[in-house]
Amino acid sequence: MIFRTRFAPSPTGPLHLGHAYSALLAHDQARANNGFFHLRMDDIDQSRARAHWVDQIVEDLTWLGVTWYGPIWSQNARSKQYRNALQRLWDLGLLYSCTCTRKDIKEAANAPQEGAPLIGPDGLVYPGTCRAELFGSLPEHTVLRLNIYKSLKLFGIDEISFLDGIQHHTKSADQITSEIGDIVVARKDMAASYHLSIVVDDADQKITQIIRGEDLREATFIHILLQKILGFATPIYQHHRLIRDDAGKRLAKRDDARAIAKYREDGISPMDVKRMVGL
Ligand code: GLU
Numbered sequence: 001m002i003f004r005t006r007f008a009p010s011p012t013g014p015l016h017l018g019h020a021y022s023a024l025l026a027h028d029q030a031r032a033n034n035g036f037f038h039l040r041m042d043d044i045d046q047s048r049a050r051a052h053w054v055d056q057i058v059e060d061l062t063w064l065g066v067t068w069y070g071p072i073w074s075q076n077a078r079s080k081q082y083r084n085a086l087q088r089l090w091d092l093g094l095l096y097s098c099t100c101t102r103k104d105i106k107e108a109a110n111a112p113q114e115g116a117p118l119i120g121p122d123g124l125v126y127p128g129t130c131r132a133e134l135f136g137s138l139p140e141h142t143v144l145r146l147n148i149y150k151s152l153k154l155f156g157i158d159e160i161s162f163l164d165g166i167q168h169h170t171k172s173a174d175q176i177t178s179e180i181g182d183i184v185v186a187r188k189d190m191a192a193s194y195h196l197s198i199v200v201d202d203a204d205q206k207i208t209q210i211i212r213g214e215d216l217r218e219a220t221f222i223h224i225l226l227q228k229i230l231g232f233a234t235p236i237y238q239h240h241r242l243i244r245d246d247a248g249k250r251l252a253k254r255d256d257a258r259a260i261a262k263y264r265e266d267g268i269s270p271m272d273v274k275r276m277v278g279l
């Protein structure tokens, strides 16, 4: 079997130690398996993506000795593919537009009869305020949500499970409905949400292995569901530990002190970086 993996950073900040670890793991595994390693920019959110971060990420990866196969994909050039996927979800009657503000969702989710609001891999579990059967053509420039309950029913899905390394992760249809809820698949000013775009990209690029941080493990349930609905193959998922700072806090984009560029400035070598992340 062909081994094909990718690294898909969002160019919204510098490459930090956590990204370096992710990229090196995927790159080295592709190499060990005689496979392919692709680089993709997860730049669907044009309000946050910046060209200079793309340049910086490319420069830092190259410095680390990471090389990729083929051109670097940009989601910016792929809105047609996302639109096609949305059209299929729409034709199946699984989408509805949502006009709720963040505040509306918070208030509805906080209603006393609802209990404590749940945060899932797509943020606050959507209380379903706008859920409706819609007819006509696929709306544009609006938030579109996927009716999760209807999707699971339509495809006869009782549970979603995946093997992550040696560990099985499973959620029942009830858990998916209550812990994840109706996710956003398109936004007002974005051709697709992160979840939809990444799933379409992975399918179009024929990715067989996904190696990424464990902060995305819960999102994998969403991605597998989208793959089932859209008729895409499900890759093998592997979620790695997160690199934390000295205080045990997870590294975020803002932690520029951990940026690879900073380490380079300080005269640290690629070997040192590998050692620092435990490779
Ligand atoms: N752009 C995402 C991130 O940096 C990665 C998404 C993925 O690998 O699936 O967290």
Ligand code: ZN
Binding pocket: 097, 098, 099, 100, 128, 129, 130, 131
């Ligand atoms: Zn709504």
